Amino acid sequence: MTRALNVAAITGVAITIWVLYLYRKKKLTEDQAIIWLFVSISVVLFSTMPDLLWILRWVFGWGIDVTEVMLAAFVGFLLIISIYYSVKISELSDQNERLVQEMAVIKASVLPLHGDEKKKTL
Numbered sequence: 001m002t003r004a005l006n007v008a009a010i011t012g013v014a015i016t017i018w019v020l021y022l023y024r025k026k027k028l029t030e031d032q033a034i035i036w037l038f039v040s041i042s043v044v045l046f047s048t049m050p051d052l053l054w055i056l057r058w059v060f061g062w063g064i065d066v067t068e069v070m071l072a073a074f075v076g077f078l079l080i081i082s083i084y085y086s087v088k089i090s091e092l093s094d095q096n097e098r099l100v101q102e103m104a105v106i107k108a109s110v111l112p113l114h115g116d117e118k119k120k121t122l
Contacts, residue, residue, distance in 0.1 A: 004071075005047045011076050012043035015083070022087060029093065032086045039079065 019040060023033040046053050 005050060008047035008075070009044055011079075012040050012047060015040040015043065015079055019083065022083070026094075027087045027090060029090045032090060036083060036086065043075070043079070 016037060019028065019033055019036040022028045023030070028036070
C-alpha cells in the first residue's frame with residue numbers, strides 16, 4: 001500500500017470519528033450523519049483495498065491515470081468542506097424548527113385574545 005493510500009485510510013478513519021462526534025453533539029442530523037459515515041467508510045475501504053478501485057475503474061471505463069496524492073488531497077478537501085456545510089445546514093434546520101414552534105405558541109396565545117375583540121365589536 002502506498003503512502004497516499006495510507007494517508008487516505010487515516011483520513012477516512014479521522015472523518016468517521018469526526019462525524020460521530022458531530023452527531024453526538026447534535027451538530028449533524030441522523031440522515032446527514034448516515035451519509036457521511038457511508039462516505040468515510042467508503043474512503044477507508046477503497047484506500048485499504050486498492051483492488052476495489054481497479055474494479056471500479058474497469059467497470060466505469062475510467063482510463064485517466066490520476067496521481068494518488070492529488071486525488072487524495074482533492075477528495076479530502078471536498079469532504080472537509082462538505083461536512084462543514086452539512087453542519088451549517090443542520091444548525092439552520094434546527095433553528096428553523098425552533099422558530100416555527102415558537103411562532104405556533106405565540107399564535108395560539110394571541111389568537112384567542114384577538115378573537116374576543118372581534119366579538120365585542122359585533
